[in-house]
Amino acid sequence: MKLILSRKGFDSTAGRAPSPIVGGVPVSLPIPAADRSATTYADRGLGETVAAATRGRIGGEALCHDDPMFAEGHVWFGQCGAAEGHLRKHGVGPGDVFAFFGLFAEPGTGERHHRIFGWLRIAACGAPEAVRAHPAWREPPRAHPHLAGEWPRNNALYFGPGATARNASPALRLTRPGGPLNTWRVPGWLRARGLSYHANPARWLPGDELDSARRGQEFVCDIGEDATARAWIDAVIAACAARG
DSSP: OEEEEEEOSOBTTTBSSOBOEETTEEOOOOOBOSSSOOOBTTTTTOHHHHHHHTTTSSOTTSBBOOOSEEETTEEEEEEOHHHHHHHHHTTOOTTOEEEEEEEEEOTTTOOEEEEEEEEEEOSEEESHHHHHTSTTOOOOSSOOGGGSSOOOTTOEEEEEEEEEOSSOOGGGBOBOTTOOTTEEEOOHHHHHHOOTTOOOGGGEETTTEEEOOSSOSEEEEEOTTOHHHHHHHHHHHHHHHSOO
16 A cells, blocks of 8 residues: 655645645645646635635736546546656556645744645556546546646546545644644655655655655655555544544
């Protein structure tokens, strides 16, 4: 079994602002889209939210890359290019779990930090036409960007059960209290199991902390049958489901 820490949503480059926490719930703002999208922030009910987060720089009428897409206990997530090549290289497939994380701002203080905001347990993945033929397939509630338009040859879709976090629990926060942003508190088993893009031993700090990579979308850990790691994933899913 593999765990994928998957960076998604607004950051200092895509959107140039952190996503907000609204009413105690992290709201991951999808990145802006220049094309291959039929969905605006207003269509997602995020018009006022994105305008506030960007101080009016991006409005509700702007197109967004509506991915990953969450609805009724299912998730549709597309990937391509080098990031998809990385997932394939590491053999990511059915049964593996994505933990989606992004850049958020603490209410009141505005402190930027990384936190997990959702998850997906893969039921089917691969070329979109093949995934759509899978018995578990459900049609997405909106036009998914990776199901339309021109994409690289390795355009892939990941589908399965999943959900967004209902709360901003400290258990879902990656950045250590007080920062800096890319210094994460991580479970002790992660150092032993390894994480792609983090092979340099200098990244692994005392006290179960990690100097996380500034670049990269998909960080993969092969947890195998490690019971402690599997229990950690179950705990993350439970923390997402808890109401704040």
